[in-house]
Amino acid sequence: MTEEQYILAIDGGTQSTKVAIFDLRGAEICSHTVKLRPIVLYGDNRAEHPDDDLWDSLKDACHKVFEKFKGDRTKIIGVGLGSIRCCRALMNEDGNLVSPVQSWMDMRLSRPYEHEDDAVRWVTTTTGYLTHRLTGATKDTRSNYVGPWPIDPVALEWYDDKETFDSYTTPREMLFDLVDPATIVGEITAAASEATGIPQGVPVASTANDKAVEGLGAGLVNDGTALVSLGTYITSMMVGEENRFDTNAYFANPGATPGEFLYESNGIRRGMATVTWIKDLLGKDIVEAAEGAGMSPEAYLNKLAAEEVSPGCDGLYTVLHWLSHPTRLHERGMMIGFNGTHKGEHMFRSVLEGIAMTMKNNTQAMCDERGIKLEKIIVSGGGSNGELFMQIFADVYGVPAYRNEVNGSASVGAAICAALALGIYPDREQAVEHMVRKRDVFTPIPENVALYKGINETVYCNLASQMEPLLKRSHEIFQGR
CATH class of the missing domain: 3.30.420.40 (ATPase, nucleotide binding domain)
Known part of the structure; x- marks a missing residue:
């Protein structure tokens, strides 16, 4: 461990996206927060993040934080990706959104996803969506599946039992593979590097639901x-x-x-x-x-x-x-x-x-x-x-x-x-202590x-x-x- 190495942390919320750069002792070197556009509330208690606001705000926050960062960008050795829980992202084959991300305030999140739109290839969380944007991987933290997903609450794996799984009406082939929090899920792609300014090849680590990540960060x-x-x-x-x-x-x-x-x-x-x-x-x-x-x-x-x-x-x-x-x-x-x-x-x-x-x-x-x-x-x-x-x-x-x-x-x-x-x-324990x-x-x-x-x-x-x-x-x- 050297003092010149850094970690870039992403904290996506309902009202803003924050990107911060930390040294390995937990000191915040610099940060930038971009306010999200207001949630669009309409119809039968629907609530959505407009357009592609989560990704657009992340790109903006990354560029702004690098304007503040006086260190060597090549010394960034990892990215920790956190984002809002209890949301739903519907993606096409290319990884773009089919429709705006459904907020946790959306009543559709009270029930499982029902596949009705052939344009939808993937159904995931905000962490899954942003992981794919950054790395191209179809992996997501098992610790951000809170709510009506076909996940065993004890094993934190997709249900093995077909009858139980099928009761959730979400096809298995549309779901990402699950990994533990604090796991490397992929590396920053060339396209993501160009979009965000994060150096290509930097490892991206999974986190959890945003409240659990916050609890960890609070010690x-x-x-x-x-x-x-x-x-x-x-x-x-x-x-x-x-x-x-x-x-x-x-x-x-x-x-x-x-x-x-x-x-x-x-x-x-x-x-x-x-x-x-x-x-x-x-x-x-x-x-x-x-x-x-x-x-x-x-x-x-x-x-x-x-x-x-x-x-x-x-x-x-x-x-x-x-x-x-x-x-x-x-x-x-x-x-x-x-x-x-x-x-x-x-x-x-x-x-x-x-x-x-x-x-x-x-x-x-x-x-x-x-x-x-x-x-x-x-x-x-x-x-x-x-x-x-x-x-x-x-x-x-x-x-x-x-x-x-x-x-x-x-x-x-x-x-x-x-x-x-x-x-x-x-x-x-040692990570929190330091x-x-x-x-x-x-x-x-x-x-x-x-x-x-x-x-x-x-x-x-x-x-x-x-x-x-x-x-x-x-x-x-x-x-x-």
Whole structure:
């Protein structure tokens, strides 16, 4: 191992594609993030990434990161490829998309693929699609098949039993071969090199579903630590070695290294998109005020909410059902408790507190079912840049809240998978020890802990259930129109 060698990590999300270059000690040398175009929502609850946005954004992010990179590009020894889970890509014989990638928010993802279009040759995940784009290989990580795929959840192989396999209506010849995470799946082709700027011949390593990759990159170990992942889908996670199918408060995903499982609590759909929504709702006045202060609108709102709004927002609460669950279509987001003193900064802070209290309840339910005491949390994702949000998490959870130097830990996890695949580190423990770098910690403030505990346990946790009968009736009215 030499200090001059680098790993390029790809972190594809719902709202953006990030490409980062790391040294072999986990230090981020440079990175670039390209925002994705908005998801196209239409018809019967369909949601798609427009055109070929995942590949186009990856090409753009690669070129932009190489403009920043001052090192020797030939010293890049591997690529770790991570991307969004629970999506579906339909490809033709040449590897191009037949139709836009179906987002995890698309109702078609709730059922197996049914072959109806002769132009479709391959059915795969986002990691499978991008693997083929980069290497030409028809291989994909077995750890990104979450949902209605014909995969044995124990063996993580396509079902051997023909009757069981056929019940999923997806022809076997249309599926990629499965490999373990942290496995070399191929090398950058000449065409991919020209498109991205990554040197031809560089090995590409598989990862896992994006949440498992994020857990690995955050340095999660089975010691009472939970990771709160702030993305378009917000969830909390823990790791272990047992594949569980009998749980209520959490479910088990394949992990980012062989034999590892990621335990994931219930979450918030369109979670951090709600923060973007409230910023946009407050309009150009906030944008102009932020520009005048030399700050981003998000930073400006954080400053206002920290300096001018007390914990609890004077009784203004936000229930984060901005995107209903497919089986609970009556759900709606709510803000309740307004009075004449509330302003935009109260609404902004209320969204942050609503996210934190919702996830506290979800995380605690997971810990209770596992019989584990929560000792600390790690918060990852762009939202963890806000010191106000980090302090709210510490106060609501009542335990220390940590963040890492690279708060978008999925990129670190992708780099770790590549390092393991290349044999740079012999195992997960040593890779995490050398490549995950802690940044700082937020300590709970006792009086805030007591306030949030009272709010959460006596008011907040009851709001959704109290409103549910009325929301069901409202849904029936509008369905009948």
